[in-house]
Amino acid sequence: MIGIQIDLNKCNGCGKCVPACPxxxxxxxxxxxxxxxxxTLCGSCQEACADEAILTxxxxxxxxxxxxxxxxxxxxxxxxxxxxxxxxxxxxxxRDLAKNLQTELCAVCFGHNIDETSLIAHGAxxxxxxDSPDFASNPEDLYTHLLVxxxxxxxxxxxxxxATALGRSFIPxxxxxxxxxxxxxxxxxxxxxxxxxxxxxxxxxxxNVMATIICRTGRPQMATVRPRVFKSxxxxxxxxxxxxxxxxxxxxxxxRTRLISFAEDITETVKLSDAxxxxxxxxxxxxxxxxxLLEELAGVLGAALGSSRxxxxxxxxxxxxxxxxxxxxxxxxxxxACGISGAFQHLVGMQTSEIIVAINDDPKAPxxxxxxxxxxxxxxxxxxxxxxxxxxxx
Amino acid sequence: xxxxxxxETNNLMRQxxxxxxxxxxxxxxxxxVRLKERYGGKVTAVSMGPPQAVDMLxETISLGADEAILLxxxxxxGADTWSTAYTLALAINKLGQYDLVICGRQTVDGDTGQxxxxxxxxxxxxxxxxxxxxxxxxxxxxxxxxxIDEGHVVIQAxxxxxxxxxxxxxxxRLPSLRSIVRSKNAVIPVWSLQQLSIDPGRVxxxxxxxxxxxxxxxxxIRQATIFQGDLGNQVDSLVDKLKATGLV
Numbered sequence: 001m002i003g004i005q006i007d008l009n010k011c012n013g014c015g016k017c018v019p020a021c022p023x024x025x026x027x028x029x030x031x032x033x034x035x036x037x038x039x040t041l042c043g044s045c046q047e048a049c050a051d052e053a054i055l056t057x058x059x060x061x062x063x064x065x066x067x068x069x070x071x072x073x074x075x076x077x078x079x080x081x082x083x084x085x086x087x088x089x090x091x092x093x094x095r096d097l098a099k100n101l102q103t104e105l106c107a108v109c110f111g112h113n114i115d116e117t118s119l120i121a122h123g124a125x126x127x128x129x130x131d132s133p134d135f136a137s138n139p140e141d142l143y144t145h146l147l148v149x150x151x152x153x154x155x156x157x158x159x160x161x162x163a164t165a166l167g168r169s170f171i172p173x174x175x176x177x178x179x180x181x182x183x184x185x186x187x188x189x190x191x192x193x194x195x196x197x198x199x200x201x202x203x204x205x206x207x208n209v210m211a212t213i214i215c216r217t218g219r220p221q222m223a224t225v226r227p228r229v230f231k232s233x234x235x236x237x238x239x240x241x242x243x244x245x246x247x248x249x250x251x252x253x254x255x256r257t258r259l260i261s262f263a264e265d266i267t268e269t270v271k272l273s274d275a276x277x278x279x280x281x282x283x284x285x286x287x288x289x290x291x292x293l294l295e296e297l298a299g300v301l302g303a304a305l306g307s308s309r310x311x312x313x314x315x316x317x318x319x320x321x322x323x324x325x326x327x328x329x330x331x332x333x334x335x336x337a338c339g340i341s342g343a344f345q346h347l348v349g350m351q352t353s354e355i356i357v358a359i360n361d362d363p364k365a366p367x368x369x370x371x372x373x374x375x376x377x378x379x380x381x382x383x384x385x386x387x388x389x390x391x392x393x394x
Numbered sequence: 395x396x397x398x399x400x401x402e403t404n405n406l407m408r409q410x411x412x413x414x415x416x417x418x419x420x421x422x423x424x425x426x427v428r429l430k431e432r433y434g435g436k437v438t439a440v441s442m443g444p445p446q447a448v449d450m451l452x453e454t455i456s457l458g459a460d461e462a463i464l465l466x467x468x469x470x471x472g473a474d475t476w477s478t479a480y481t482l483a484l485a486i487n488k489l490g491q492y493d494l495v496i497c498g499r500q501t502v503d504g505d506t507g508q509x510x511x512x513x514x515x516x517x518x519x520x521x522x523x524x525x526x527x528x529x530x531x532x533x534x535x536x537x538x539x540x541x542i543d544e545g546h547v548v549i550q551a552x553x554x555x556x557x558x559x560x561x562x563x564x565x566x567r568l569p570s571l572r573s574i575v576r577s578k579n580a581v582i583p584v585w586s587l588q589q590l591s592i593d594p595g596r597v598x599x600x601x602x603x604x605x606x607x608x609x610x611x612x613x614x615i616r617q618a619t620i621f622q623g624d625l626g627n628q629v630d631s632l633v634d635k636l637k638a639t640g641l642v
Binding site: 044079137138140141144164165166168169170171172173175176177179180181182183184185199203204209210211212213214215216217218256257258259260261262263264276277301319325326333334344347348355356357358363368369370371372373374375376377381382385386389390393 | 474475476479505506507508509510511512513514515516519520521522523524537541542543544545546547548549550551552555558561562602603604605606607608609610611612616618619620621625626628629630632633635636637639641642
């Protein structure tokens with residue numbers, strides 16, 4: 001049977017580990033604790049045990065502990081010459097990873113007329129830069145080839161990229177060609193220094209549980225991370241770094257796809273990502289027209305309007321407003337959740353907001369577990385009062 | 395959704411969820427059937443899963459697929475996205491010539507959205523992800539509307555190609571009585587490791603690069619201040635707190 005080991009000499013049967021098991025697999029039997037079938041080695045009980053009586057086996061050795069791959073890479077995404085903020089967020093996390101591994105942090109950037117020095121200010125030691133007017137609108141077919149070639153040539157051990165519409169589309173192709181693992185939408189990245197492994201944590205199964213994943217074989221270890229999951233660090237203009245300009249040899253590869261046209265879309269999706277304040281509604285609104293009330297509150301606060309998944313699924317509000325794992329990840333200074341119960345799939349999309357206010361008539365709603373401030377009450381009573389008081393305040 | 399975790403592999407067990415079509419794939423199927431109605435051809439539904447997934451594939455026939463094939467073998471279990479795409483690619487190549495592979499944008503359980511793009515590379519054909527409209531197929535080219543973060547682009551690709559589709563692309567139909575009858579009588583071939591002549595080391599858990607090492611319930615970090623008293627006072631307290639932050 002796979003599972004944790006209980007050192008019966010140390011176990012005193014205190015039972016503190018019993019409620020710690022998320023699967024309810026521990027029980028006290030006399031003055032000892034016993035494990036039932038089904039342990040996933042999650043380690044929750046180990047943290048609860050004050051007597052160090054619970055042991056987990058070490059992470060399995062990788063089949064391929066490669067000394068030939070070194071360095072942490074961030075794919076720095078741009079759009080029409082402007083670097084995206086997710087590039088800086090990844091550099092901030094990449095800095096930690098590289099420091100831990102005592103290796104260099106490199107940014108890879110394909111673009112045209114990019115201000116690459118900002119990548120150094122945000123933590124890159126080295127930049128592999130390829131400049132071409134052809135890159136303005138991100139030709140994925142070319143990017144796939146170019147990134148594969150660069151990775152084969154310079155052999156980084158870790159490559160991370162934004163889980164954007166671009167990253168989620170072309171990074172898997174790179175992993176497929178290289179023959180290596182890729183973990184989507186990571187919310188946590190850490191290093192197991194002993195094995196030089198990237199511990200990649202992501203919500204899974206509809207966002208109900210978290211899983212930590214390793215890339216057992218294959219290098220580099222690759223992961224995508226959604227925008228706004230990590231925070232970018234304060235840029236240091238004095239940082240020094242190396243810029244390596246690479247030639248883009250147009251003749252050597254041809255794209256099998258061709259861009260015909262582009263239409264910009266300034267919808268709520270865009271506003272949501274940049275908003276300092278978001279007012280968001282859930283199933284508790286009951287019907288589409290009740291979003292009007294939240295629009296009014298958003299108007300008073302100068303906030304963007306968000307939604308949990310049920311109103312979107314019901315067709316009360318367009319998908320572009322959806323916050324959560326299958327929508328947008330947001331991190332505003334203030335998030336006001338009205339009539340949102342707080343399914344985990346919603347929480348993963350907003351729980352890093354600085355201040356969270358929850359208004360819900362069910363005191364047991366999970367949204368209160370991530371909230372900073374909570375009002376237990378009918379949103380149709382609370383929100384109008386809130387609107388009035390905020391107006392008075394002005 | 396019920397969560398089950400296989401204690402042997404730490405992998406999520408998906409039994410019990412295999413008998414329904416992944417919601418995102420219903421749009422892919424519908425688009426395939428619509429393209430067939432527009433341009434002619436044949437729609438084949440392919441799925442990798444346990445033997446009971448045959449019921450789900452039967453449903454794809456009632457929704458307009460001409461034929462369906464199940465890839466099923468205990469050796470395929472525990473596959474990550476890479477080995478899933480690899481197995482699907484072998485099956486598609488075995489099927490012979492094709493013009494277009496349509497995938498849903500992601501599954502509702504694993505949620506990665508990686509299999510479609512990985513599949514395209516393994517088939518060595520172009521990919522367009524997040525397609526919200528197929529504008530035209532003509533002269534060996536497909537022209538589609540593709541969602542990007544900044545709006546949308548219209549892109550053309552040479553065929554054969556792989557596309558992944560979003561739910562904006564169509565409204566899936568309901569099965570007709572005739573198609574239900576047809577689906578009941580349909581023979582759905584099951585291809586195993588042997589039929590696909592794959593190296594067992596490249597499929598399932600053995601062929602996967604990634605491995606789940608830990609599964610846990612997320613920890614909550616905050617302790618909320620829940621205001622007390624009548625609603626007016628509660629809102630006053632809230633507004634005071636928010637004023638103190640300078641945000642309002």
